[in-house]
Amino acid sequence: MHTDPVPRKASEKEEYQRSDSMAEIALPPAEPIRALALTLKEALVAEDKKAVRAACAKMLEVLAQFYGVEPPDIKILNARPLKTSEKWIVETFGDYSPDTARIRLWMRTAVQKKATSYGVMLNTLVHEFFHHLDMVSLNLPETYHTRGFYERVGLLYHHIQDTPVKKIVWRSQSDGTYHVDWGKTMSRSSGK
Numbered sequence: 045m046h047t048d049p050v051p052r053k054a055s056e057k058e059e060y061q062r063s064d065s066m067a068e069i070a071l072p073p074a075e076p077i078r079a080l081a082l083t084l085k086e087a088l089v090a091e092d093k094k095a096v097r098a099a100c101a102k103m104l105e106v107l108a109q110f111y112g113v114e115p116p117d118i119k120i121l122n123a124r125p126l127k128t129s130e131k132w133i134v135e136t137f138g139d140y141s142p143d144t145a146r147i148r149l150w151m152r153t154a155v156q157k158k159a160t161s162y163g164v165m166l167n168t169l170v171h172e173f174f175h176h177l178d179m180v181s182l183n184l185p186e187t188y189h190t191r192g193f194y195e196r197v198g199l200l201y202h203h204i205q206d207t208p209v210k211k212i213v214w215r216s217q218s219d220g221t222y223h224v225d226w227g228k229t230m231s232r233s234s235g236k
C-alpha cells in the first residue's frame with residue numbers, strides 16, 4: 045500500500061494535501077451495516093454471485109444514505125476484465141468508474157482464479173465507495189490515494205468488522221510519497 049505521487053499543479057496539490065490531512069470520517073451506526081456484512085460473508089462462502097451483489101448493493105445503499113449521497117452502482121464479476129474502454133480507477137480486486145459512478149468487484153483473482161476472501165472484498169468495497177464519496181461529496185475530484193484516504197478506509201472497514209483500528213505507520217519515501225510499514229503497523233496494533 046503506497047500513496048500516489050504528489051501532483052505538481054498547485055490546485056491538485058491543494059486537493060492532495062486536503063485529502064492527506066483528512067484522517068477522520070463520521071461512521072454510520074453499527075447496525076444494519078454489520079449484519080449486512082455478515083450476509084456478504086455468507087454469500088461469498090457459498091459463491092453465490094447474486095447474493096454477493098445484493099449484499100453489496102444493500103451495504104452501499106446504507107452507506108450512501110448515511111453520508112447523504114447517491115449510492116454508486118455495483119457490479120460483481122467472476123474475474124477482472126482484461127480490457128475496458130472507460131476510465132476506471134483500478135485496484136487489485138475492484139474498480140470505480142467516475143463517469144458512471146459504478147463499482148465493480150471480482151470474485152476471483154485474474155491469474156490464479158482463486159476466490160477473493162471476505163476481508164479483501166469488504167476492504168475493496170469500502171475503498172471503492174470512498175473514491176465515490178471523495179468525488180461526489182468531499183470535493184476531492186481527483187480522489188488521490190493519500191495517507192488520509194487509506195486511513196478513512198481503515199476506519200470504516202474496522203468499524204464494519206468490529207475490530208480494533210490499526211493505526212497505520214507510514215514510511216516516507218525520497219519522492220514525497222509514503223509506504224505502509226506493515227511490520228510496525230501490525231506490532232503497534234497488537235500492543236507490542
Ligand SMILES: [Zn+2]
Nearest residue numbers: 133135171189
Ligand atoms: Zn483506489
